Amino acid sequence: MHKCTFHLILLLSFVACTLSSSPIPILKRRKAEVNKEADAAAIAEAERLQAEMQAEAEKNKFIIGDAIAALFCNNLFLTVFFAYVVYVVFDKLQNSLKSKKVDIILIGMGLPKKGMGWYHLLQLLNEEGLKEYVDVKGVVEPFFLNSDLCKSVPASFTDFVDENSQIHFVKNVEELDDFGPNTLCLIAGRTMDNPKFFKQCIEKGAGYIYLEKPGASTVKELEEMKELADSNNVKVYLGYNKNVTPYVQKALKLANQLDTAHVLFRHNNSYKKRDLPECFARNSEGMLKNMAIHELALLASFFNITVDSVASFKIDKKISEKLELSYQGKSYTDFSKILFTVTNKKKQSVSIMADRCGGNVSYAAVLNREGKEVGKFEFPDEDELAKVNKMVEADPEMMPYFFVQSDDYFELKSRVVKSILSGEVAEGVATIEIAVDALKLAEFGTDQLMKTL
Numbered sequence: 001m002h003k004c005t006f007h008l009i010l011l012l013s014f015v016a017c018t019l020s021s022s023p024i025p026i027l028k029r030r031k032a033e034v035n036k037e038a039d040a041a042a043i044a045e046a047e048r049l050q051a052e053m054q055a056e057a058e059k060n061k062f063i064i065g066d067a068i069a070a071l072f073c074n075n076l077f078l079t080v081f082f083a084y085v086v087y088v089v090f091d092k093l094q095n096s097l098k099s100k101k102v103d104i105i106l107i108g109m110g111l112p113k114k115g116m117g118w119y120h121l122l123q124l125l126n127e128e129g130l131k132e133y134v135d136v137k138g139v140v141e142p143f144f145l146n147s148d149l150c151k152s153v154p155a156s157f158t159d160f161v162d163e164n165s166q167i168h169f170v171k172n173v174e175e176l177d178d179f180g181p182n183t184l185c186l187i188a189g190r191t192m193d194n195p196k197f198f199k200q201c202i203e204k205g206a207g208y209i210y211l212e213k214p215g216a217s218t219v220k221e222l223e224e225m226k227e228l229a230d231s232n233n234v235k236v237y238l239g240y241n242k243n244v245t246p247y248v249q250k251a252l253k254l255a256n257q258l259d260t261a262h263v264l265f266r267h268n269n270s271y272k273k274r275d276l277p278e279c280f281a282r283n284s285e286g287m288l289k290n291m292a293i294h295e296l297a298l299l300a301s302f303f304n305i306t307v308d309s310v311a312s313f314k315i316d317k318k319i320s321e322k323l324e325l326s327y328q329g330k331s332y333t334d335f336s337k338i339l340f341t342v343t344n345k346k347k348q349s350v351s352i353m354a355d356r357c358g359g360n361v362s363y364a365a366v367l368n369r370e371g372k373e374v375g376k377f378e379f380p381d382e383d384e385l386a387k388v389n390k391m392v393e394a395d396p397e398m399m400p401y402f403f404v405q406s407d408d409y410f411e412l413k414s415r416v417v418k419s420i421l422s423g424e425v426a427e428g429v430a431t432i433e434i435a436v437d438a439l440k441l442a443e444f445g446t447d448q449l450m451k452t453l
């Protein structure tokens with residue numbers, strides 16, 4: 001409801017109540033009228049009425065709750081007034097939440113339509129429900145803004161910088177002023193560079209970090225980052241969007257309802273075979289640390305499966321494929337697809353399949369004790385996929401997963417930003433502890449797959 005309309009209704013209600021519902025003003029008015037006309041009989045009548053009401057009230061011994069209820073039921077004015085007070089307090093609280101903002105420093109924007117950092121920035125600048133809670137204080141782009149490293153800057157990058165002249169773009173974290181405590185650094189550089197950015201952000205005084213998965217190339221680095229964050233009291237969240245995505249939540253709910261359930265997570269990307277060399281080079285941390293890491297984070301978050309609890313790790317050799325590919329004169333060995341089942345000491349088991357060329361649809365299938373599929377949750381579903389396909393067709397330059405996972409990226413950032421404003425923990429968002437467990441599983445799994453295939 002529009003504020004003015006609300007206030008007008010309140011005012012009218014107030015007038016109406018004053019005139020009609022409360023007996024006291026009516027009595028007073030009546031008394032004044034009869035005084036004017038010097039009608040002694042009417043005065044006596046009015047006084048008798050008042051005395052009767054007082055006597056009635058004396059008779060009724062209300063307990064406090066009844067008295068308050070009676071007061072509100074019989075007195076519309078008080079009810080409206082109370083509603084007004086509640087409205088004003090709520091409005092003030094909302095406004096104070098809106099007026100407080102989280103300062104954002106984004107590190108690793110990358111190229112428009114390609115870089116994860118760019119997509120985060122786009123949402124922070126434009127999405128209702130997010131943009132009003134943040135203030136983008138700076139964007140660090142260490143590659144495209146560094147002429148020593150990038151000899152020919154793509155036009156899409158320079159155009160974006162020109163169109164967003166209100167943003168303070170720099171090539172290095174050190175060029176920025178020290179950060180205030182309400183600063184959230186969103187780090188989306190290349191995985192191998194992110195530990196360095198993480199350290200620089202903490203040195204500059206960041207209070208919060210949203211780190212793109214997997215956070216670091218090795219467990220050792222990520223553990224050191226965790227220690228650094230802990231000792232500086234910095235809260236760290238990871239961009240594991242499958243931890244909050246609805247299709248996973250639905251599968252987890254169904255699995256929890258069964259005595260024994262086995263979940264198969266299938267994670268697909270839509271690369272063409274010919275794009276795999278570039279994909280292997282760009283994600284050189286490998287398929288498990290870059291792609292299946294989302295599912296490994298689910299194992300750590302929801303299934304109590306960590307490296308210490310693994311009892312068996314079975315690889316499907318018929319499905320899995322290891323390739324050695326060259327890109328720009330360098331050779332990369334990685335997997336184009338994998339399928340494995342991991343079981344912990346409590347006999348809980350989960351299967352993970354990842355396929356770089358499997359298309360745009362991923363899913364979680366829930367199997368019962370007999371191995372029968374009892375539920376399959378696809379993402380995107382048929383309707384969403386039709387929309388995504390249209391968007392991909394209309395904008396083939398855009399990384400397709402931005403269309404597919406846009407809501408999840410929004411949800412994660414929004415939970416983190418609102419948690420900073422409210423001083424509470426961001427519910428369901430993976431922490432750096434979960435990230436360490438996921439990365440340990442990725443190192444363990446990569447080792448097993450490399451040895452077996």
Ligand SMILES: NC(=O)c1ccc[n+]([C@@H]2O[C@H](COP(=O)([O-])OP(=O)(O)OC[C@H]3O[C@@H](n4cnc5c(N)ncnc54)[C@H](O)[C@@H]3O)[C@@H](O)[C@H]2O)c1
Nearest residue numbers: 108109110115116117142143188189190191212213214239
């Ligand atoms: N949560 C998700 O779904 C999701 C999806 C994609 C990426 N990511 C993560 O986001 C992070 C960034 O991934 P991305 O795909 O945006 O990476 P990207 O390589 O496109 O860009 C990241 C940064 O790499 C640098 N860079 C770009 N080209 C370079 C080159 N030729 N040589 C050296 N440096 C170069 C730039 O500084 C850029 O900001 C990674 O940690 C990745 O795992 C997450």
